[in-house]
Amino acid sequence: MLKLLLNNTDIKHKGLSEVMIAMLNPIKTVLASFFPFLVFCLASVTNNALAQESTNNTGFNQQIEYWPTNGWRSSTPEQQGMSSAGLSQLFTQIQRRKLDIYSLLVVRNGYIVVEANKGEIDNTYPIYSSTKSITSALVGIAIDKGLIRSVEQRVYPLLSVSPDKIQEQKSVLQIKHLLNMSCALQWPEIALGYAAPNNPIFQMMRSNNWVDYALQKSMSTVPGKEFNYNSGCSHLLSAIIDKTSRRSTGLSAEEFAQAQLFSPLGISKRQYNWRRDPQGIVYGGSGLSMRPRDMAKIGQLFLTKGHWQGKQIIARSWVEQSTKEKISLPWQGMVAEHYAYQWYVQPFGFNSLGYKGQYIFVLPALNIVVVVTANLDQQQFVAPIQLVKDFVVPAAILEGKLVHKLQVQRQLTRQLKHFSDH
Secondary structure, X not given: OHHHHHHOHHHHHOOHHHHHHHHHHHHHHHHHHHHHHHHHHHHHHHHHHHHHHHHHHHOOOOOOOXXXXXXXXXXXXXXXXXXXXXXXXXXHHHHHHOOOEEEEEEEEOOEEEXXXXXXXXXXXXXXXXXXXXXXXXXXXXXXXXXXXXXXXXXXHHHOOOOOOOOOHHHHHOEHHHHHOXXXXXXXXXXXXXXXXXXXXXXXXXXXOOHHHHHHOOOEOOOOOOOOOOOHHHHHHHHHHHHHHHHHHOOOOHHHHHHHHHHHHHOOOHHHOEEOEOXXXXXXXOOOEEXXXXXXXXXXXXXXXXXXXXXXXXXXXXXXXXXXXXXXXXXXXXXXXXXXXXXXXXXXXXXXXXXXXXXXXXXXXXXXXXXXXXXXXXXXXXXXXXXXXXXXXXXXXXXXXXXXXXXXXXXXXXXXXXXXXXX
């Protein structure tokens, strides 16, 4: 264009700068009027792309601003679309019912909106059977890595054990039966109660080989037919991970968990403890002690469909498959109506559950994770489920614009301090 301008005879008689200015003035006027529209269009396209990417990763329209790998960020409830007044009612109820809760954490949109601890933030707590949900996640990772073919793979050959000739139905026992606790091995863990010394869970722990103890139990029916709570099933899953991982990678189940799950989330070895059986296999049914904030990372990973900071830690298909109802529970809705793969399915989402009230709740539709550690008795240990249903969910389902009331936020702050001090 400059060459054409220089060849123009008008330019030979006028200064080049005058001609350029004269020609650019109209262009400047057009650009000045068009530029805001152009910026708006580009911003809209970018935001829509981000929203679409977020929807593909998480199942809801959430734009992830950061990842809590190196630490969580905090926010007021109102900034994340929750009501401080509603959450205040939650703590009023805890105090009124005198629930012995150690810590309670509510995360929305990846930000901590409520955190209450009776101890230090970095304290670890035994999470008991909430360990099972983490074991399930490791099974999904092992399948994704090719260590395990599928949930249909048979258990006894996988562990190099020949099933008893008397009970040939043991040969059809599959990984999925361990995951949904329909393995049919005789195991009256709930029926006897945890105060009974002859409870199979304690007998297993007193044995020299926990895996052999579980595998040698007789079958009461055909695998896959009915649910029976069995922590031995969960330990067999850990044994399968341990055996297949050692064979393929040289890593134990615990080392596999650290490399493939905990480390990517920013959970170091010194931040948790995991009990082992006499053979050195981490106890898949219990035995993990973790920080509440790290428990929240597990929940957040499931909230984002296994995606974390640019990597797919757990296959999205496994997150979806492992948290969908697989079998009916026989407890008349006391805990839940259905069980998935080591997760309980709720109308509002799904949750892990450990002895005395250790919970990781995941509420996908509301983009919320709730963590509870507690010392609740048998009559109260399901109370956190009701608290989430009655107070956390309503605090997030709001019509109209939230009003930022400083007085209400201060009241919630006082309640959190009171919780921590008592």
